Amino acid sequence: MEDINKLLNEVINEEKLIYGVMSKLKSKKDSTYKKVTIKPVLIKDEVKIQFTYHYEKKVIHENLSFEDTIDKTNSLLGDYFRQGVLFTKDADYQILISKKGKVKILKKKPTRKKVNLEHNRKKNYIIPENEPCPFLIRLGVMNEKGRVYSKKYKKFRQINRFLEIVSDTISSLDKRNKLNIIDFGCGKSYLTFALYYYLVDILGFEVNIVGLDLKKDVIDFCNNVASDLNYNNLKFIHGNIKDFNDFDKVDMVVSLHACDTATDDALKKAVNWNAKVILAVPCCQHELFNKIHNPTMNPMEKHGIIKERLSTLITDSLRANILEILGYSVQMLEFIDMEHTPKNILIRAIKTGNEDSKVIDEYLKFKKFWNLKEPYIEKVMGKKLKEKLER
Ligand SMILES: C[S@@+](CC[C@H](N)C(=O)[O-])C[C@H]1O[C@@H](n2cnc3c(N)ncnc32)[C@H](O)[C@@H]1O
Incomplete structure (x- = not known):
């Protein structure tokens, strides 16, 4: 055999x-x-x-x-x-x-x-197939001829979907100065490299991009890749989101699948910098599971699996609501389809500075409905948010 x-x-x-x-x-x-x-x-x-x-x-x-x-x-x-x-x-x-x-x-x-199935694949990706793209070759997503390895096709689609989402935010960025961008919890950084390639090599912008992660080996790997590719304005730093203070001004904050409340820490940093664009995909949210309760919702709360999904949706809704209170216009987008991962809701927030007391009311009522005292996101947002809620 x-x-x-x-x-x-x-x-x-x-x-x-x-x-x-x-x-x-x-x-x-x-x-x-x-x-x-x-x-x-x-x-x-x-x-x-x-x-x-x-x-x-x-x-x-x-x-x-x-x-x-x-x-x-x-x-x-x-x-x-x-x-x-x-x-x-x-x-x-x-x-x-x-x-x-x-x-x-x-x-x-x-x-x-042999019928060439690839001819039927979608052609309108920002990074097209069958055209060699240096960072995708270096990261083992495609071969030297630009052919995407079948095992990496999901990653290739995710990268293109991410860039599609980024492309809709470009008009909100002030391109007269060098853009500072940070990717919190960058991991192996396929998407950080994609962002750099898109903004610098395709759109010709001047940028400083930093990828930050808790894992030292991953950071070393990414710095080596960036150096091989001559991506001079892309740096990877080892550290915790909470402690990152290297920039005074940040235009875009990305945080994709950072674990549990690390997403809240990333959102707090973004808000404090007045970042124009925030892109966040939360992941493994555990915080609210034992904090939410409303007897009317018992049919949903009594089943662990349902309650887990419910608390994830409530967490995302609270995050979006707080960003609205703090002057962001928020959209929730599907990042990649459910077939691949349930962690697929992307929060896209653009700073508009518009304030609407309706969203404060909504937030307070929503919290009361779930019997929530002070979720982590509210705590980390600190004085800036507190003042608005107490008005
Ligand atoms: C699931 S991976 C996602 C990687 C990448 N952003 C992506 O979406 O493909 C999450 C990463 O976040 C990092 N991380 C989690 N909490 C963090 C924190 N507080 N500070 C820095 N990095 C963190 C982890 O080390 C891990 O590499």
Whole structure:
């Protein structure tokens, strides 16, 4: 079976598969389906392998990732079928498994033509596919020819979605001076590099970007990448959001998936700097879970899983509400779809300076409804917010 696994790894991971058939049941009693066919399909811009299970009177489809395809095909050939044929762009392979489990693989000239699914992928990304992009090559998202590795396609889509969201904020920024931008909790920094590439290499702006993270090894890695790419105005600093005081003026604050109340610390810094643009995707919010309570909401509160989601939504709503009170216009956007991660709400806030007493009223009533004393975000925002709430 090792030979089959090796062949599958090559054919699937290198996207050579055109079509495959598994047939000849080991035992008639073994399965309710008689054969299984496989072929690549494009689903939401991502290549998956579609399995079709052929039953007596129906067919059932299942779309799997490359990794799951290899596991599934291995187990179908190991447990159910004695024959498999893989039509690939290089060759046709016939896999024969004897009753004793001995494997023979015959290789013949290819008889089918490969359909290029990538031609059907969306073309209007800010960073397009099939055009070499230095930082994406350096971070292993695409190869030297600009071909996005299939395992990195989700990341590639996320990067483009992020830049799309950034592009709508450009008109709010004052580009007459060098822009100071900080990415709090930058992690491995795919999105920080993307931001630099977009603002400097595509739009030609002058910027200083800093990525900050608690993890020293990640910061060292990112500084090495920035230096390899000659991104001279992109620096990574090791530290805690709470303690970062390197800039007096910051134009844009980004904080994507920083954990729990770290997002609140990032929002506090942004507000104190009067940052024109804030982009935040909260993550793993635990704070409110044990603090919210309203007997009317018991049907939702009594189920842990529902209460967890509820407290996440309440946290995001409070954050947005507080930013509105402090003079920001706020939008909640879908960052990437739910299929990939539930942490997908992006808060986009633009400083307008407009104040509306209605949002203060809303905040106070909302807090009262949930029996909340002082959420962390309110505490960290300090005097600036307190004065507004007490007016
Ligand atoms: C889930 S990762 C997200 C990385 C990146 N922003 C992204 O969205 O791909 C969260 C990162 O936030 C960092 N982090 C969490 N709390 C932090 C804090 N208080 N100060 C600095 N970094 C923090 C973690 O070390 C981690 O690398």
